[in-house]
Amino acid sequence: MSADADAAGNSAPPTGIDRSLTSYGDEGFSRYLRKAFLAGAGYDSTDLDKPIIGIANLFSDYNPCHRLMPGMVEQVQRGVLEAGGLPMVFPTMSLHESFSAPTSMFLRNLLAIETEELIKAQPMDAVVLLGGCDKTVPAQLMAAAVSEVPVILDVVGPMMTGSWRGERLGACTDCRRFWSAYRGGELSDQEIHEVEGELVNTSGTCMVMGTASTMASITETLGMMLPGGATPTAPSGARLRHATATGRRAVELARNPVLPREIMTRAAFENALTVLAALGGSTNAIIHVLAIARRAGVDLVLDDFDRVSSTVPLLVDLKPSGTGYMQEFHNAGGVPVLLKALESRLDLDQVGVAGQPLGELLKDVAPPASWQQVVRTLEDPVGPVGALAVLRGTLAPDGAVIKVSAATQSLLSHEGPALVFNSPEDAAQRLDDPDLDVTADHVLVLRNAGPIACGMPEAGSLPIPRRLAEQGIRDMVRVSDARMSGTSYGTVVLHCAPESAAGGPLAFVRDGDMIRLDVPGRRIDLLVSSEELESRMKGFEPPALPARGFQRLHAESVLQANEGGDFRFL
Ligand code: FES
Numbered sequence: 001m002s003a004d005a006d007a008a009g010n011s012a013p014p015t016g017i018d019r020s021l022t023s024y025g026d027e028g029f030s031r032y033l034r035k036a037f038l039a040g041a042g043y044d045s046t047d048l049d050k051p052i053i054g055i056a057n058l059f060s061d062y063n064p065c066h067r068l069m070p071g072m073v074e075q076v077q078r079g080v081l082e083a084g085g086l087p088m089v090f091p092t093m094s095l096h097e098s099f100s101a102p103t104s105m106f107l108r109n110l111l112a113i114e115t116e117e118l119i120k121a122q123p124m125d126a127v128v129l130l131g132g133c134d135k136t137v138p139a140q141l142m143a144a145a146v147s148e149v150p151v152i153l154d155v156v157g158p159m160m161t162g163s164w165r166g167e168r169l170g171a172c173t174d175c176r177r178f179w180s181a182y183r184g185g186e187l188s189d190q191e192i193h194e195v196e197g198e199l200v201n202t203s204g205t206c207m208v209m210g211t212a213s214t215m216a217s218i219t220e221t222l223g224m225m226l227p228g229g230a231t232p233t234a235p236s237g238a239r240l241r242h243a244t245a246t247g248r249r250a251v252e253l254a255r256n257p258v259l260p261r262e263i264m265t266r267a268a269f270e271n272a273l274t275v276l277a278a279l280g281g282s283t284n285a286i287i288h289v290l291a292i293a294r295r296a297g298v299d300l301v302l303d304d305f306d307r308v309s310s311t312v313p314l315l316v317d318l319k320p321s322g323t324g325y326m327q328e329f330h331n332a333g334g335v336p337v338l339l340k341a342l343e344s345r346l347d348l349d350q351v352g353v354a355g356q357p358l359g360e361l362l363k364d365v366a367p368p369a370s371w372q373q374v375v376r377t378l379e380d381p382v383g384p385v386g387a388l389a390v391l392r393g394t395l396a397p398d399g400a401v402i403k404v405s406a407a408t409q410s411l412l413s414h415e416g417p418a419l420v421f422n423s424p425e426d427a428a429q430r431l432d433d434p435d436l437d438v439t440a441d442h443v444l445v446l447r448n449a450g451p452i453a454c455g456m457p458e459a460g461s462l463p464i465p466r467r468l469a470e471q472g473i474r475d476m477v478r479v480s481d482a483r484m485s486g487t488s489y490g491t492v493v494l495h496c497a498p499e500s501a502a503g504g505p506l507a508f509v510r511d512g513d514m515i516r517l518d519v520p521g522r523r524i525d526l527l528v529s530s531e532e533l534e535s536r537m538k539g540f541e542p543p544a545l546p547a548r549g550f551q552r553l554h555a556e557s558v559l560q561a562n563e564g565g566d567f568r569f570l
Pocket of ligand 1 (some may be wrong): 134206211
């Protein structure tokens, strides 16, 4: 495609191969050189007259969740070709939870920047972003929010479950459950080794309602993915068919552009918050959605999550809040059926990449069927309102979060003495100490695990100290400035802001201080006098910044959890 002039002689904006020309100071030369290289790669003018669809491929041997992505890429390419477009695949970094030190969250903003810049720098009329594993989709949505070309997302889809000795297994809620049983002496070395071989049965993303499943469902709700894309399993034909449809739709979007910022409106985010509450979704989604909204120019704040969550009951029965896996969610109809169940609470005028208002799309969707129990109705929910709660108090003046639906109900109002760990490393060293002075009433406090300190790892669900685990204790109140995996469970207060490395109150807790958790009252408090706390705060010295590189940029620029953890300059 080339730039045309209208009747008044104005040049139309460049399209296709004429977009984003390399700057040589001579546009004709830039175009000529680009075409020369493309000719060398086998493209001719018939190819180059078509709308170009970029396809971001996040395959990596370091990302087992994305092992089947090459097959999806092929399907998207097929869809693009069928619709008359030219597919052009490009790589971006691929982040896997278990292969990213210190944590994939540390690299989320880097992937967002990389994706944003590659969409800008390379000629494409629309782009398909293929993601899946936890931080990939948030980063892609952050990039999409500022894109000047249409963007459509698709995901690799959830894994299928495995089984061990007749028991169904899934990553990673069952990873943690079995590990906790192993720590408590209920499983032998051989048995935990056998479990290890069955937890990740296929390629795909964790098949509980962890961060990947939550963010896929939110992407579909926001309208940035074609309907039905969040739940088909990674090895299924439905997954491949959805990828093909995505490729076809991308070409239509290239011909009739709708930009992500026209889709990701305030009302779309309100719909997403409703779905997040009904899913009992990952606490990580709170940080990610805040970051995406900020880039989209939507003024979303932490309290919006509590406001919506306190009116929407838990409707989806999936681990870790419930019992099922993504396969059941998909078989029950997936996100469209959940949206149908929530129809009275949603803004039905929202139009996403499918091009039709949500209300129109839902006309053909049946409500939750009686033969299944995974997706329930507002009249017959899985659990009460308030699956996610936002807390404030003297330990978290700018906010903290807790996943109420995955906590022990009797611990939601609890007062106990603090046992403080200065870092994730300190916790790892001391939690198994047989002489650790700890009881089940203690509140385990972890600090120096926030965004500035170390990129905010998923260290917040501290393991139960071994001597208590061996006594059968499976949950305790834990408080930190860290995150936890969306697949985790327990009475875990996370994302305390400001973090300790920024001089937040967590930095000044001492062993034995009393801490009160009051989830019904939405409070988390350090029970020392304000005079005492102020005197402890005097002379606070922030930790030294990393010497150089991305670590330095990150520590200097990252926002706190309640602001989404993006870089302040973005
Ligand atoms: Fe990739 Fe869970 S580790 S989604």
